[in-house]
Amino acid sequence: QNMYTLHRAKGCVQQHSTSIYRSYYQYSARLFSTTSPSSSHVARNPGKLFVPEENVLTTQEIDNRTKNANLLRLVEAYRRYGHYRADLDPLNLHSAHKTNIPQLDSSLYGFDKNNKSQSVSLSGIVNLGKGIKEATVEQVIQHLEQVYCSKIGLQISHVESEAERKWLNETIEEMSISSFSSTEKKQAYTLMSDAESFDHFMTKRYPTTKRYGLEGAESMVVAVNEIFSTLSKDGVENIVMGHAHRGRLNLLSGLLRYPARHLFWKVMGNSEVPEGINSTGDVLSHVGTSVDLDQYSSPLHVTLLRNPSHLEAINPVAMGKAKAKQINARDSSSSKTACLLLHGDAAFAGQGIVTESLSLSHLPGFSVGGTVHLIVNNQVGFTTTPYFGRSSHYSGDVAKMINAPSLQVNAESPEDVIRAARIASLYRSKFRKEIIVDLIGYRRHGHNEVDEPAFTQPSMYKIVRSRPTSVSLYKDQLIEEGILTEEEAKNISEQAIQKLDVEMKATSSGYQVPPADHLQGKWKGLEHVKKAESEPDTGVNLEILKDIALKSVDHPNLKVHQRLERSHCVARRDRINKNSGIDWPTAESISVGSLLLDGHDVRICGQDVGRGTFSQRHFELVDQDSENTHTPLNHLQPGQGRLQMVNSNLSELAVLGFEYGYSIEDPKTLPIWEAQFGDFNNGAQIIIDQFIASGEAKWLQQSGLVMLLPHGYDGAGAEHSSARIERFLQMVDVEGVQVYNRELFTQNPNMYIINPTTPANYFHALRRQQIRNFRKPLIVFSPKILLRHPQAISPLSDFDIGSKFEPVLFDPETPDPSQIERVIFCSGKIYYDLKEARKKVELQGFKTTIIRLEELSPFPYDLISSVIQTYSNARTYIWAQEEQQNAGAWSYVEPRFSLFMEQARTKLKYVGRPPLAASAIGVSSIHKKEASQIMSDAFQQ
Numbered sequence: 001q002n003m004y005t006l007h008r009a010k011g012c013v014q015q016h017s018t019s020i021y022r023s024y025y026q027y028s029a030r031l032f033s034t035t036s037p038s039s040s041h042v043a044r045n046p047g048k049l050f051v052p053e054e055n056v057l058t059t060q061e062i063d064n065r066t067k068n069a070n071l072l073r074l075v076e077a078y079r080r081y082g083h084y085r086a087d088l089d090p091l092n093l094h095s096a097h098k099t100n101i102p103q104l105d106s107s108l109y110g111f112d113k114n115n116k117s118q119s120v121s122l123s124g125i126v127n128l129g130k131g132i133k134e135a136t137v138e139q140v141i142q143h144l145e146q147v148y149c150s151k152i153g154l155q156i157s158h159v160e161s162e163a164e165r166k167w168l169n170e171t172i173e174e175m176s177i178s179s180f181s182s183t184e185k186k187q188a189y190t191l192m193s194d195a196e197s198f199d200h201f202m203t204k205r206y207p208t209t210k211r212y213g214l215e216g217a218e219s220m221v222v223a224v225n226e227i228f229s230t231l232s233k234d235g236v237e238n239i240v241m242g243h244a245h246r247g248r249l250n251l252l253s254g255l256l257r258y259p260a261r262h263l264f265w266k267v268m269g270n271s272e273v274p275e276g277i278n279s280t281g282d283v284l285s286h287v288g289t290s291v292d293l294d295q296y297s298s299p300l301h302v303t304l305l306r307n308p309s310h311l312e313a314i315n316p317v318a319m320g321k322a323k324a325k326q327i328n329a330r331d332s333s334s335s336k337t338a339c340l341l342l343h344g345d346a347a348f349a350g351q352g353i354v355t356e357s358l359s360l361s362h363l364p365g366f367s368v369g370g371t372v373h374l375i376v377n378n379q380v381g382f383t384t385t386p387y388f389g390r391s392s393h394y395s396g397d398v399a400k401m402i403n404a405p406s407l408q409v410n411a412e413s414p415e416d417v418i419r420a421a422r423i424a425s426l427y428r429s430k431f432r433k434e435i436i437v438d439l440i441g442y443r444r445h446g447h448n449e450v451d452e453p454a455f456t457q458p459s460m461y462k463i464v465r466s467r468p469t470s471v472s473l474y475k476d477q478l479i480e481e482g483i484l485t486e487e488e489a490k491n492i493s494e495q496a497i498q499k500l501d502v503e504m505k506a507t508s509s510g511y512q513v514p515p516a517d518h519l520q521g522k523w524k525g526l527e528h529v530k531k532a533e534s535e536p537d538t539g540v541n542l543e544i545l546k547d548i549a550l551k552s553v554d555h556p557n558l559k560v561h562q563r564l565e566r567s568h569c570v571a572r573r574d575r576i577n578k579n580s581g582i583d584w585p586t587a588e589s590i591s592v593g594s595l596l597l598d599g600h601d602v603r604i605c606g607q608d609v610g611r612g613t614f615s616q617r618h619f620e621l622v623d624q625d626s627e628n629t630h631t632p633l634n635h636l637q638p639g640q641g642r643l644q645m646v647n648s649n650l651s652e653l654a655v656l657g658f659e660y661g662y663s664i665e666d667p668k669t670l671p672i673w674e675a676q677f678g679d680f681n682n683g684a685q686i687i688i689d690q691f692i693a694s695g696e697a698k699w700l701q702q703s704g705l706v707m708l709l710p711h712g713y714d715g716a717g718a719e720h721s722s723a724r725i726e727r728f729l730q731m732v733d734v735e736g737v738q739v740y741n742r743e744l745f746t747q748n749p750n751m752y753i754i755n756p757t758t759p760a761n762y763f764h765a766l767r768r769q770q771i772r773n774f775r776k777p778l779i780v781f782s783p784k785i786l787l788r789h790p791q792a793i794s795p796l797s798d799f800d801i802g803s804k805f806e807p808v809l810f811d812p813e814t815p816d817p818s819q820i821e822r823v824i825f826c827s828g829k830i831y832y833d834l835k836e837a838r839k840k841v842e843l844q845g846f847k848t849t850i851i852r853l854e855e856l857s858p859f860p861y862d863l864i865s866s867v868i869q870t871y872s873n874a875r876t877y878i879w880a881q882e883e884q885q886n887a888g889a890w891s892y893v894e895p896r897f898s899l900f901m902e903q904a905r906t907k908l909k910y911v912g913r914p915p916l917a918a919s920a921i922g923v924s925s926i927h928k929k930e931a932s933q934i935m936s937d938a939f940q941q
Helices: 002-015 018-032 059-067 069-085 137-148 162-175 182-205 219-233 248-253 260-267 314-328 345-350 352-358 395-402 414-431 458-466 470-480 486-506 542-551 562-577 584-597 653-665 678-692 695-699 725-731 742-746 759-771 830-841 861-870 890-904 924-938
Strands: 119-121 134-136 152-155 238-243 289-293 300-304 337-344 371-377 406-410 435-440 601-606 643-647 669-674 706-708 752-754 778-780 822-826 848-853 855-857 876-884 908-913
Touching: 059 069, 069 137, 069 152, 134 137, 137 152, 137 162, 152 162, 152 414, 162 414, 182 219, 182 248, 182 414, 182 470, 182 486, 219 248, 219 300, 219 337, 219 371, 219 414, 219 435, 238 314, 248 260, 248 300, 260 486, 314 337, 314 352, 314 653, 314 678, 337 345, 345 352, 345 371, 345 395, 352 395, 352 653, 371 395, 371 414, 395 406, 395 435, 406 414, 414 435, 470 486, 542 562, 542 584, 562 584, 584 601, 584 759, 601 653, 653 669, 653 678, 669 759, 678 695, 678 725, 725 752, 725 855, 725 890, 752 759, 759 778, 822 830, 822 861, 830 848, 830 876, 830 924, 861 890, 876 890, 876 924, 890 908, 908 924
Parallel strands: 238 300, 238 337, 337 371, 371 435, 406 435, 601 643, 601 669, 669 706, 706 778, 752 778, 822 848, 822 876, 876 908
Antiparallel strands: 119 134, 152 406, 289 300, 752 855
């Protein structure tokens, strides 16, 4: 009776809890909407609260559970603790710990030999199969042993949703007693045999190649095939995959139909990139593909992303690409595109990017409707055992943080692997949430094929080397069942080897590298540009820009905070109506708005991006009474592009990876990631190094991602001053030392890097990203103080048709070059400090001109040469920066300037802070003293 009352109470609460998540769905609708809603206001989610569910049990089931409470307790014990006794480890390394699980002793629940034979109703307690309503206690126990203590472990006691737990229990209880057809078993065997044949072929032909083979976990291919099949039946048309090294080549050459000849060509030391295309290429274990598969219930497009060796870094990238596919297809239910991630056991437990990526899984703007995670478990990480490699029982336990259910399965039981993969895929389809499949196998070789694992795991590898392979064990099983013959098994293996032989021979008989396909599909029309082109016209009709600016602060029927109304909305209207010029926040708004009117989408993501770290942006306005939100730029005119304004969680590594993944899917969207402070990009360095800076060079993978990194020395200390300009400049591939080939002056760099000082240049830089016929990452060292600096204002004419980005800005206050004796080069906000200092020093007329390098990569060689020619009378040339000598742009510009200093008959002098171990001084008095000294040194006579 108490249980019944409790469930009734939960049902009552449910009636009043609907509004809690209403805003979440409204937010999703806003992202996918193609037309303006009748109301421009969107309700805000007050927080992720636990929402009680409606009663999932009938009155009859509740009554039976009450009547047979002891049986219910026994069943729940198996569901909770059964996985500890399950036969999950094919090597049986820890069998001694499985024998005594006291919670599974039926006598604890009042059952003995006298009452185990009694028949009980199963209603609401356990599922023994369709149509079975009663059974003896002994039959129930046997069933529970088969389901929960056999080759699959189910770990769901941490899952909050009773409906999900009930579905998972019922599904595995029914599926565990289901059988497979002879055709299904033969298919599974063939997939495993083909994977094994590939490894044997590679061992024979390329014995010293590190291929990270699948031996010991061949059933991984079976799991992937089942995931593809089940998701396809549910209507999924696209799957985006991230995959660690192990088994990658097996999967490529088998299930993903990647011609093995391309792999063999690569093994021979050749490039996978056609001649004439600049590329560094990448190693064999990073190869990716994109393929249309027709063997499932409906056509399925699978993309296996190229990945670096940094463990798990591909995870958020794959999620971001999947999200872009969903949004572009208006797939608001995440039913057409799914994400599949394959992990290593040690990496899943140990890499922080895993938990950061998992934390995105339920967030608006990031959720992809559930990712299926398949852990290929070696039971060792390189040479580190689980005892030293993780603090949890299972490698997938970190996913408990998001209440993700977890299935563990013995890799040597292919049919149970199919069951686990099927359950995971069905769960994703039904609940649109993350789920883990932990495929517990082993590594027949070491970390790679030339490694000796017995150096560090001698006991483990005595077992490995003394036991038959997974494929031979399954072959013996099928022969015993009469499904397969020895001759058939031999033929399957021989056919696989013959196909590989044919592919091998193809590499020596007129082999041609396949044409690059990186500019096909959505990327068609863009180009692989080798030389930096002249700046495109990025100006816009001024009347259009004024209209955008006014509408950007329009908020009908929304009660905005009175201070924000005055300082942001009214101030912007006044500035536009009085033609007082454009400040930084307005320039950003009209740049984004103009792109939306041009039909482009814009996605800006990061911590607090809606408001902006410095309360400058306010793309999203909040009603002070209802907390409903309004995004004015999404209401400029019908048919415009969409602005996605995504406030992220406190992650840099995963979120930046996600945005990069988004950018490589959709060139028609301008993707912007903003760091709360520029130096926070430190936490995302792997993504910057391995994807943003080098993705195109390695994989021909263009990205137009914009990184906004607030930068500037204003006394805020070491963690809020420097965005580390020097690190980004060190990563660009622009030639700068002993350049004798003038063509190198104009090469298109891997990244564009700007440190703008005017709102107009920022406006043009953003528009330039979408107008050019190629995509390159843009790194913007964005300002803090300049956001409201009274002199950081651009006249409207600088935005008009015919205007463009200016890589170098000459000094508007020194019109007569013949009077100039000193030339100061600088970049960033220090210009305004130098400008003020000059007024105090040169009272009788300016003898110093201040030249701003707005763009550092590509380096403006021709414009610098023009400056030196223009100021030919100057005898002193200075590079001034607010950063310390071992930071900022000095080490980058100095060797490049040296190419022109002979022409100027002098050397470039450094003015700035002395070298520092920290990125900035943390004591305000010292900071001010250093800033004053820089100004003094810059104008020293």
